[in-house]
Amino acid sequence: MLRPMVTRVGSDVEEAARLLREGELVAIPTETVYGLAANALDADACLRVFEAKRRPSFDPLIVHVPSLDAAVRVAREVPAEAAALASAFWPGPLTLVLPRADVVPDVVTSGLSTVAVRHPAHALTQQLLERLPFPLAAPSANPFGGVSPTTAEHVVEGLGDAVAYVLDGGPCRVGVESTIVGWQDGRPVLHRPGGVPLEAFEEHVGPLEAAAPIEADAPRPVAPGSLSSHYAPRTPLTLGSLDELLARHAGRRVGVLAFQREREATTCRVLSPTGDLFEAARGLFAALRELDRAGCERLLAEPVPEEGLGRAINDRLRRAAR
Numbered sequence: 001m002l003r004p005m006v007t008r009v010g011s012d013v014e015e016a017a018r019l020l021r022e023g024e025l026v027a028i029p030t031e032t033v034y035g036l037a038a039n040a041l042d043a044d045a046c047l048r049v050f051e052a053k054r055r056p057s058f059d060p061l062i063v064h065v066p067s068l069d070a071a072v073r074v075a076r077e078v079p080a081e082a083a084a085l086a087s088a089f090w091p092g093p094l095t096l097v098l099p100r101a102d103v104v105p106d107v108v109t110s111g112l113s114t115v116a117v118r119h120p121a122h123a124l125t126q127q128l129l130e131r132l133p134f135p136l137a138a139p140s141a142n143p144f145g146g147v148s149p150t151t152a153e154h155v156v157e158g159l160g161d162a163v164a165y166v167l168d169g170g171p172c173r174v175g176v177e178s179t180i181v182g183w184q185d186g187r188p189v190l191h192r193p194g195g196v197p198l199e200a201f202e203e204h205v206g207p208l209e210a211a212a213p214i215e216a217d218a219p220r221p222v223a224p225g226s227l228s229s230h231y232a233p234r235t236p237l238t239l240g241s242l243d244e245l246l247a248r249h250a251g252r253r254v255g256v257l258a259f260q261r262e263r264e265a266t267t268c269r270v271l272s273p274t275g276d277l278f279e280a281a282r283g284l285f286a287a288l289r290e291l292d293r294a295g296c297e298r299l300l301a302e303p304v305p306e307e308g309l310g311r312a313i314n315d316r317l318r319r320a321a322r
């Protein structure tokens, strides 16, 4: 019998660059989660990203660049306010939604007039981006709707040989995806809470409203991180007060995702005994994966404080719940 092809995993930036130049897909480490990358200016390669993830074509990709100067090549303009945010937070877990330049193929932006751009903070991916004559379009490197990968092993588990090479940069330091900010009617709006705490932005741009659908007459859900069942483990997950939920599910095989305090359950993962939201974010997706493997009927999770990275954690937990 033929054995399934095993994906190659390693830290060879040259090899990753060679494959990307040939139009192949390579998983790349970032400080937030691993991305499934392709040449952002090659429509065919980007189409294969959608196929590999089984991602619907209306959910656009983020374009990763090695500098603010490189962002200027994929965006028609970078308004002063956007440039100021980029100088404050790049490289880092911030994605800016900017007017799109013509070089960016339709498939990347799902036909929108804007493009999402980010300069990630990871040494290996920085070296890779600097070696390439094109930026990298990369969504998170997981099958659509599933839990995002924060290690090279997670990528292999989810995508197998759909990816030519996994550039292994170790576990992701932030652990939740980037914060996505755009502008609507000249006002800054939030598309997705993420790795930069909102409080940090608001010092720069004032209060952020939630983004309204971008092109009101287009029949697509526009801030698609906003699709409801997303970041979801296979085991059904309920979000609420753990003590109440544990009482309701007494005697059942349940897995518990607790913020600070361990609970009696078939299996329990604690995100941060000291209540550190950065530590909680870093371990969130790995904990969800471990709980998902524990053979439970249901997972129970509690919200964390709605501040700092807690907003991103609660957002992912709400979307994982069903």
Ligand code: TXA
Binding pocket: 030, 032, 033, 034, 035, 036, 059, 060, 061, 062, 093, 095, 097, 109, 112, 114, 115, 116, 118, 120, 138, 139, 140, 141, 176, 177, 178, 179, 180, 182, 191, 214, 222, 223, 224, 225, 226
């Ligand atoms: O941290 C991250 O952002 C990771 C790493 C790999 O960079 N990437 C990531 O990609 O989370 P993805 O595809 O899983 O989520 C990107 C989100 C999607 O929900 C997409 O809809 C939104 O970005 N997005 C992309 N282009 C957009 C645009 N023009 N306007 C509004 N939202 C956009």
Ligand code: MG
Binding pocket: 139, 140, 148
């Ligand atoms: Mg994703």
